Amino acid sequence: MIAERIAEIRKLALFADISDDAFKSLTRGAYIQNFPPHTELITQGEAADFLHIVISGSVELFSTWNDRETTMATVWPVSSFILAAAIIDQPYLMSARTSGKCRIIMLPSQDVRAVFDTDTEFARAIVAELADHYRAGIRNTKNLKLRTSTERLANYLIRCRRTKGDHPSFELRYEKRRLASYLGMTPENLSRAFNALKPYGVRVEGQRVHIQTLDDLAAFAKPDRLIDG
Amino acid sequence: MIAERIAEIRKLALFADISDDAFKSLTRGAYIQNFPPHTELITQGEAADFLHIVISGSVELFSTWNDRETTMATVWPVSSFILAAAIIDQPYLMSARTSGKCRIIMLPSQDVRAVFDTDTEFARAIVAELADHYRAGIRNTKNLKLRTSTERLANYLIRCRRTKGDHPSFELRYEKRRLASYLGMTPENLSRAFNALKPYGVRVEGQRVHIQTLDDLAAFAKPDRLIDG
DNA sequence: CTCTGGAATTGATTCAGATCAATTTTTTTG
């Protein structure tokens, strides 16, 4: 049972090339847990005792300060989250809560650090993952500082559409209020931003977004490889 | 001559614990160059052929999009910059220009990757550095999304003051226009933000900042370990 | 030392986005 679930994460880039021994010592102390919706898994400021991996469901990473809250990212299966804190043994900078029901694997971070020291392939994979996440953070900062909220939405939609195979219509993967927070705006303004994109061929019906011609929207959004990947 | 300069970087956390052999192969292909002020060292989008290290002077990391520009960070001696791009062989996401006159060491990034594969200590140091930078990016995003511009300034000043040994008065390390861009505001609004902090005991004379009582300012700024370090 | 151009400041105005308030729509639940 546990073994089956554990096997699911073997294919993760993080573990793909490591030795069986290394994988065994990584997962020996692992927990698998199911969580109900809207459960706070992690609270910012706590010690990073575990590396978390989402097997099913999705997890929202968010941060708070002074009674304000913002969505930092959403994590989908199968991927790990809060690797940096675990690897350098520092407190989490973000909190995490489940969106729907979730199955999560938790690897004790001391095991992660131990295997990092002994398995070269794992070390390489961790570096690749960290460098990748770092660059995602830089992209995000550029997005926030260089673009208006409507431009951020437009580029987000273009990225979504591409992820979904360039179909002219696709579903938003999460609630609009959460999208708004992720994009750094209020739900009210997200609604208005969608309206502002109508002239560029964007139509919304509930969770479904239609984009007629990508050209019009792209001319407005000016997507950039160095921000949007 | 070159050997002397190279020795200066040996003490960097990145190289402190690596073997002499590893250090030798890292620096064998190194260049040392002096640059005049306001020289663009790196342009975003280019291949990351070198890991750069500032020996003297300071370097501004900035990004542009659609005729807009923002300061992402300022790098002081002795430290490296744009490690992530070099280690995973990806294009730079940021541009870099010298502030004053600068001396820069450039290590071919293929050497960095090669030594990473052979020297465990170096791998460990790189991971620590990357994780650290990643977390700095998260902090920065929280700062931008959760705080107003005046709050960002207030917390910046508190951090500065602490860095300078908690003296009631210290010098800003760079021009106000650059500080404004770093904090995500215009020079005009930085000026107004300084005025808005007067009631909390902040006084500015040119580059010099006086902070009478930290308590008043801190009550307004609400500095947070998970944002301000 | 004066001249000059960039930096900084200050004021007036505009604009993007937040907040407040009121519905409408959708989802959840009993």
Added chain:
DNA sequence: CAAAAAAATTGATCTGAATCAATTCCAGAG
């Protein structure tokens, strides 16, 4: 299925911050 709760939308208003414009300040060049 109906009731209740949550999410989304729309309109009105307010506010933080950008822009535009005009000095003032200051550092570096001659």
